[in-house]
């Protein structure tokens with residue numbers, strides 16, 4: 001059992017839980033994730049480790065409440081416990097040792113970018129972060145990223161920072177020159193747009209993929225993606241890949257596959273089991 005020591009609402013549907021998991025806090029590296037089960041028999045949910053405090057033995061999990069299981073998870077309160085936390089899973093981020101990095105976070109994906117920017121900053125890499133949300137209340141991790149370097153905030157409606165998508169600001173940073181690598185995490189259309197943007201600049205672009213995961217061990221095949229024409233499993237081969245080689249259309253299609261099941265689970269959780277096969 002993993003006790004929840006702190007809970008914070010980061011945006012209208014994004015919650016941070018600081019959870020006791022001392023061994024994971026000690027060994028986790030940026031880019032890695034855990035799979036959690038809120039209770040016995042519950043759905044397995046993959047979540048990035050957004051931060052860790054080895055001294056307190058805690059890891060920070062950032063959860064977007066989009067389905068039945070994630071809503072159950074964010075309903076937990078301080079002093080409640082999460083049944084299982086497995087990890088750290090996946091390959092750590094390949095960090096450059098020097099130079100200049102552009103870290104791009106879209107919406108809840110900004111929580112995934114944070115540990116990468118933090119680790120790069122600790123190595124002495126110059127970090128510029130471009131983060132975005134639909135509106136001011138959807139922008140997360142702004143203060144944390146400011147501790148790692150320059151931050152450009154974008155909102156779709158212009159209510160905070162610049163008006164526009166993260167790709168608009170990222171284009172200006174790339175055009176100014178000097179960027180050695182780009183790390184981008186967010187919704188699939190954003191990561192695809194970033195990969196298309198950076199390709200003509202010839203800047204290596206790392207994206208973190210979020211296909212449906214079940215076991216997290218490479219055995220179920222649920223998280224398969226296509227990278228450079230080869231099948232890869234995001235849980236064991238990723239979750240980070242070369243953005244210029246990812247088949248984003250296939251990823252978007254596969255993410256749609258489970259939408260109906262999710263709608264049905266949501267309707268049942270609301271006591272409205274009217275969706276039938």
Ligand code: NAD
Nearest residue numbers: 106107108132133134165166167186187189190193208210
């Ligand atoms: P969102 O849809 O509100 O978008 C956040 C920001 O991303 C926007 O403000 C904009 O700046 C940028 N963006 C979105 N679409 C874009 C496009 N077509 N071109 C350029 N920029 C674009 O984001 P959200 O609701 O927080 O994100 C939800 C999605 O992110 C979910 O589908 C979730 O599965 C995914 N997600 C991905 C990861 C990952 O590891 N890749 C992690 C968490 C969540």
Ligand code: FES
Nearest residue numbers: 214216218221235
């Ligand atoms: Fe099952 Fe990756 S989650 S193979």
